[in-house]
Amino acid sequence: MSEPADPVSQKRPDGTMDHLDEITCLMYAERQLDRARAEAVSAHAQDCAACRTLLRALERESRLLTRAMLEEDEPLPARLAHFQQSARASFQWVWGLIFALAATGLYAVYTEFVAWTDRLEQAGLGGTSLLNLLIVQGAFWKGWQSVITLLEALAMVTLVGFGAIVLRRRIGRRGSALALVLASFCAFMVLPTMASATEFRRGDRITIGPDEVIHGDVYAAGGRVRVEGTIDGDLIAGAGEIEVLGHVVGDVISSSGTMRVTGQVDGNIRSYAGNMTIKGKVGRNVMIAGGDLNIDRDAVIGGSVSSFGGHLTMDGQVGHDVLAMGGAVTISGTLSGGATVRSGELNFDSTAVVKGPVEFAGDNPAEISSGAKLASPVHFTKLRHGPDYNSSSYYIWRVIWMAAYILFGLALFKVMPDFSRECVGMADRYGPSLGLGILAGPGVFVGGCIACVTVVGLFIGISTLFLLWGALYYAQVIAATMVGQWILGRSKENWPLIGRMAIGMVIVRLSFVIPHAGFWLKLFVLIWGMGAITLALYSRFQPRIPAAHAAPIQPLPVAAGPAL
Amino acid sequence: MEPLRPGPMSVPGMTETTEAVARARAGDAEAWGELYRQYAPAIFRFSRRALPTREDAEDATMEIFMKLKGKLSQYDETRSFSAWLYRVAANHCWDILRRRKVRQDKETEDVDEVPLEHPDPNQLDKLIEQRTSEEVREALHKLGARARMALVLRYYSDMSYDEIADELGVRRAFVGVVLLRARHELRQALEGKAALAAGGTP
Numbered sequence: 001m002s003e004p005a006d007p008v009s010q011k012r013p014d015g016t017m018d019h020l021d022e023i024t025c026l027m028y029a030e031r032q033l034d035r036a037r038a039e040a041v042s043a044h045a046q047d048c049a050a051c052r053t054l055l056r057a058l059e060r061e062s063r064l065l066t067r068a069m070l071e072e073d074e075p076l077p078a079r080l081a082h083f084q085q086s087a088r089a090s091f092q093w094v095w096g097l098i099f100a101l102a103a104t105g106l107y108a109v110y111t112e113f114v115a116w117t118d119r120l121e122q123a124g125l126g127g128t129s130l131l132n133l134l135i136v137q138g139a140f141w142k143g144w145q146s147v148i149t150l151l152e153a154l155a156m157v158t159l160v161g162f163g164a165i166v167l168r169r170r171i172g173r174r175g176s177a178l179a180l181v182l183a184s185f186c187a188f189m190v191l192p193t194m195a196s197a198t199e200f201r202r203g204d205r206i207t208i209g210p211d212e213v214i215h216g217d218v219y220a221a222g223g224r225v226r227v228e229g230t231i232d233g234d235l236i237a238g239a240g241e242i243e244v245l246g247h248v249v250g251d252v253i254s255s256s257g258t259m260r261v262t263g264q265v266d267g268n269i270r271s272y273a274g275n276m277t278i279k280g281k282v283g284r285n286v287m288i289a290g291g292d293l294n295i296d297r298d299a300v301i302g303g304s305v306s307s308f309g310g311h312l313t314m315d316g317q318v319g320h321d322v323l324a325m326g327g328a329v330t331i332s333g334t335l336s337g338g339a340t341v342r343s344g345e346l347n348f349d350s351t352a353v354v355k356g357p358v359e360f361a362g363d364n365p366a367e368i369s370s371g372a373k374l375a376s377p378v379h380f381t382k383l384r385h386g387p388d389y390n391s392s393s394y395y396i397w398r399v400i401w402m403a404a405y406i407l408f409g410l411a412l413f414k415v416m417p418d419f420s421r422e423c424v425g426m427a428d429r430y431g432p433s434l435g436l437g438i439l440a441g442p443g444v445f446v447g448g449c450i451a452c453v454t455v456v457g458l459f460i461g462i463s464t465l466f467l468l469w470g471a472l473y474y475a476q477v478i479a480a481t482m483v484g485q486w487i488l489g490r491s492k493e494n495w496p497l498i499g500r501m502a503i504g505m506v507i508v509r510l511s512f513v514i515p516h517a518g519f520w521l522k523l524f525v526l527i528w529g530m531g532a533i534t535l536a537l538y539s540r541f542q543p544r545i546p547a548a549h550a551a552p553i554q555p556l557p558v559a560a561g562p563a564l
Numbered sequence: 565m566e567p568l569r570p571g572p573m574s575v576p577g578m579t580e581t582t583e584a585v586a587r588a589r590a591g592d593a594e595a596w597g598e599l600y601r602q603y604a605p606a607i608f609r610f611s612r613r614a615l616p617t618r619e620d621a622e623d624a625t626m627e628i629f630m631k632l633k634g635k636l637s638q639y640d641e642t643r644s645f646s647a648w649l650y651r652v653a654a655n656h657c658w659d660i661l662r663r664r665k666v667r668q669d670k671e672t673e674d675v676d677e678v679p680l681e682h683p684d685p686n687q688l689d690k691l692i693e694q695r696t697s698e699e700v701r702e703a704l705h706k707l708g709a710r711a712r713m714a715l716v717l718r719y720y721s722d723m724s725y726d727e728i729a730d731e732l733g734v735r736r737a738f739v740g741v742v743l744l745r746a747r748h749e750l751r752q753a754l755e756g757k758a759a760l761a762a763g764g765t766p
Contacts (some may be wrong), residue, residue: 053685
């Protein structure tokens, strides 16, 4: 590349002077030429009318540009006018309040859930938490439960959120941040297990034969999974029916309709199952969520048993404790540790032997047969149904949840402001949003469940249910914003909308506390919000119809017109 | 409000600004608010001219001021605050545009491609005379990112050729070329005919 050509004009062969080129004129007008060249240009311009006109035109063009740019044609948007004020307000006392509430929440978590974490620790789920058990520990999750605490889970979610924001900035504002968050989260859930995979099997009937020995983990998805041989690793399976007749050296992590273990599992069994029967030997702990658990007379479990949801019948031997929440519990076998039960009923048969303390929270005291051998009397607590309005912790938790919702709403309005505004706009159409909400909420749930059951779509099913779960929270944010708009009037700006959301959320959450009516109000809010979200999504996926006033297509010119 | 531009135009308010900057640096929220109130309109307008949409400009203005909080300690008080502020704003907007890679391929530094044809001065003069500020603003948004940025830096921020070269990452010698090409693009957008932009020869 070279410097621009010498600007000053050359003489033509006939002696007349050529014109200055435009770049030279511009540099001259902009006072960017050195003295000698500027003088030459000046001298030329005195003799040449065309170049004088060009210089004048360029200067006028500069002035026009400056004027056009400096003219204040648009007032400072309200969003910016209030930005400093709102930023100060939000970043100072609002954030201060939220962090104070968060600190209170942490304290409450520590004081109220420490007992549960102790129990879970005793049950062989060391260091885990209720949230971790119920939410994070999915069918694809393996080995994390020993390290993830409630705080770590929250930190991880926060990290994913921040990551999503950073990625969103890199990728561009049009990308769906929510999709990104969910995709990252799902990928995050799946990757740790995938990394250690050694064998994948898929099919209607998957059988690991009696002579077969697999060294490493097995991932199986199918209608029926049958293990007759040996897996020298973990079995991670999703199937309608799972049967373990052989030997699994590691853990069994599964999601299935029914599960039978007649063989031997040296590690843990963690399962979402409709029904699980254990007749064989389990080296460590058994955890089931969702369905019934039947521990047969011949079964021997080295660790603890945790059951969430269904009935528990324990006839065999359990080496440590039993933790059961949900359905009826019947103990007929030998329990070397204690039992913590929170359910409708608890029965001890005459053959029952319990060597540790028993704590039972239920509607009626435990029924204990005369032959049952218990180390100590059952400590019974009458189960209270519904909120305890006399407890201060009840109100503390309401405030904490309210703050959490406001924070959640704030994050959503910041991460996806356009979509949130659209949802609020749709919520304004009461009829369609309520009607669609009635269909969409249960529809998505049923769809997700069907996807889970059809095994191949297990991952999609779980993702859909996660999405629905998140959407239910989002629905409350949208409905709360509408309530805020009823009070403060409508707004399209982000910060005013956040303010309305906060006020609306306080009102909505307070309304949920009203006895009896609270439940129906909550249902109404969820349906309304879900309908608005569905409508907004629907309108996004609709093909854009060209505007009616769009300019008609001009025919191509036959020939180019004269140049200026 | 009187437009704020770097250099002499900002001198009358310089003492107050310097004080406000010093106080803002020390963490005085009021001083920070003062700076925001004083400069936000100009920075919004700058962003509005430099970036494709109003929403982009609003976001950028907020981001620039958020960024400014962290950068305030780097400001050399012996120099013009508004000039420095425009540099920060220009960097930010140019970063946004570069990331999006909007029509950057339209401009090159290749001198051979620069039209050095003599335009028809009378027609150019006529075109300039006929166009309003509003039309120019509309046309600006049809330009490539670099062309638009170059014009904004020069005719809004009043930056020197050295500063523009620095911002756009071109050699100082070619700033004029970039500006001229930008003007041609602008004329083309204003006129809607390629002939004038390509040199204006009839």
